[in-house]
Structures are given as structure tokens and as C-alpha cells.
Amino acid sequence: MRKRIIIIAINVLCLIAFIICLSSSASIQAPLRSQQAATTWAGQSGERFAQISIFFPDSNEFDEQAIHELRGAVNNSLLTVSLESTPQRRLHTDAWSTKAEVSILEPHGVVNVNAIAVGGDFFLFNPLRLRDGSYISPNDIMHDRVVIDEELAWRLFGAIRVAGFEIYINERPFLIAGVIARETDFANSRAYTYDAGLFMSFEMLDEMTEGGANISSYTIVMPDPITGFAYGAIIDAMSGEAVQIVENSSRFSLENSFSRIGSFGERSMITEPIAFPYWENAARFAEDWVALLLFLSLLFLVFPVICTAIYSVVLVKFLYRLCKSTIINKIKARDKRKYKEYINKLGLKDQIYDVE
Numbered sequence: 001m002r003k004r005i006i007i008i009a010i011n012v013l014c015l016i017a018f019i020i021c022l023s024s025s026a027s028i029q030a031p032l033r034s035q036q037a038a039t040t041w042a043g044q045s046g047e048r049f050a051q052i053s054i055f056f057p058d059s060n061e062f063d064e065q066a067i068h069e070l071r072g073a074v075n076n077s078l079l080t081v082s083l084e085s086t087p088q089r090r091l092h093t094d095a096w097s098t099k100a101e102v103s104i105l106e107p108h109g110v111v112n113v114n115a116i117a118v119g120g121d122f123f124l125f126n127p128l129r130l131r132d133g134s135y136i137s138p139n140d141i142m143h144d145r146v147v148i149d150e151e152l153a154w155r156l157f158g159a160i161r162v163a164g165f166e167i168y169i170n171e172r173p174f175l176i177a178g179v180i181a182r183e184t185d186f187a188n189s190r191a192y193t194y195d196a197g198l199f200m201s202f203e204m205l206d207e208m209t210e211g212g213a214n215i216s217s218y219t220i221v222m223p224d225p226i227t228g229f230a231y232g233a234i235i236d237a238m239s240g241e242a243v244q245i246v247e248n249s250s251r252f253s254l255e256n257s258f259s260r261i262g263s264f265g266e267r268s269m270i271t272e273p274i275a276f277p278y279w280e281n282a283a284r285f286a287e288d289w290v291a292l293l294l295f296l297s298l299l300f301l302v303f304p305v306i307c308t309a310i311y312s313v314v315l316v317k318f319l320y321r322l323c324k325s326t327i328i329n330k331i332k333a334r335d336k337r338k339y340k341e342y343i344n345k346l347g348l349k350d351q352i353y354d355v356e
Contacts, residue, residue, distance in 0.1 A: 021297035031185035050224035092222035095120035117205035133163025133178030143201035191282035
């Protein structure tokens, strides 16, 4: 009896650990809104979309002209499956960014701050929580607007409600469009290692940089009528380029997580000098944890599965013996009844005979 109680207790603990691993995995993935643009873009349409990201090495020369060429390749691939964008309905949207360090004039002098120069629908892909004002947009007439984070707002003004205020970046005046709160989830809080920062228009950084600025990351959401279509289209469009291409939409799928378990640690060996943006580093960090939690959850299931298999075999054997005994008893009872009927017909009622 004591042995059974111990086995039941171990099974219960294993199942609790299994549930904790699964819930922890979900809690790690859920806050990564930078990986959920395909769902946002699809809305209630019921159509299939995929989010694909491209990351370039430091020496790349990918610029806005290259983006127009890539969009053309995407449109051509969509035409092959009878899909075409119209002025009333866009089938895809994209965004791009690069990282830079800029100088900002503050009350006590000049300070160097991390800046991310963005273009396209960047804040669709990275919907950071606004504390004041608004995002910058590709539809802005002027590109001299920036979005700063809370840390920089406190450093410069000692307040958060500073939308509309003016700051000087590399000695040029900019208006603050909005103030955002940085992500505080498990993955992003570890991936973003800067104290304060801002988002500015890629066009302005390109104008302010001698020789122009190069794009380091590009992301697109596009139709995926057949699984892998969107990823294949981007692979074909970037053929021959030394880049890393990621399908964000399925990176946390069971298939990819199992694959990551099998090649655990290999991707730390990076052969191209690619500096991933912090949201991609956060997603990669989360991928490793999700794969680890999947492995642990399967490990915790081993003992309950073995116990279930053993007890299933025991139960089957018991039911088999029970059925066999029941059938034999029924046969004996039937034969005994027939024998007694035969004895009665012969008038030998006093004779007793038992059929074993």
C-alpha cells in the first residue's frame, strides 16, 4: 500500500512539473509581440499570412532602393498564385531598421544615446506601449520627429509627458512625437542592454550619415497560401546574399522546438558578422528556453507514461482473466443445467452429479 502511495505521489509531482513547464513556455512566448505581426495583419480575415525577417551582415549595402526591388520580387511571387495588391487592399507590409549611436544635448552637456533608425510600418511589428504622444509613421510629411523611451525622457526633462518638446540630435532639432515604455518581459529585458534610447526615421539617419546608412534588418508580412510559400519567396528573392532569414510565424512551433533540441548550441556558432536587433535576440533567447522547457516537460512525462503503460498491461490481463473466468463459468452453468434436465427426463431426480 505504501509503495502505491509513493508511486501515485511521484506521478502527481511529475504531472505538476509538466504543467508548469508548459505554462512557463507559453508565458515566455506571449509577450514577444515583435513575433506576432502576421496575426495582427491577418485580423479577422481568416487568410494565412507569414512574417519573415532578414538580417544583414555589417558590411552589407542593402538600402531603400534594394527594398523597392525586394517588394517587386514579392509581388511577382504573389502573382504566381493569383494574388495581387490593389490600392484598396494591401497584401503585404514591411519595415526596416538599423542601429546607430547619436549625440543628444542635455542640461549637463552632450550624451551619447542608442538610436534605432526605422522605416516602413515599424511599430506594427514592434508595438511598444505608448506612455505619451504617438509613433512616427511612414506617412509623416517631415522626418524630424522621434520617439524616446521613458529613461531618456526622465534624463532630459524629468517627466514623461513630453510629446511636442524639442531635443537636439547631432546638433539638429527634432520634435518628440511620443514616449514609449520598454518591454519588461523575461526575454526582452535581457536582450535590451542599453540605459536609454530613441527611435528616429531611417531617412533622417541616412541624411545625417556620411556615405549613407545601411539597413541591418528587414521584416515583411505577406500571404502564405501554402505553408512555406512566403519563406520560399524571400529565399528566392535574396538568393546569393550572405544574410540570415527567419520565419517568425512558426519559430515556436513544436517541429522547430524539437529541431532546436536536436541541434542545441549549434546556432551560437555564427559564421557571419551579423548584429541582431534586440527584439530578435529576445526571440532567439526565448526559443532556447522554449526548447529546454519542451525537453523538460517530455522528461517529466516519462515516469507517468511508463506507469500508465505498466498499469494498462496489468489492467488488460486482469480484464482478460475476468472475461475468461466469466465465460468458463457460464459454460459450466449451461452444461450443468442441461445435464440436470437430462437426468430429470430419465426420472433419476435423486442422483446428484456436479459438473466441474
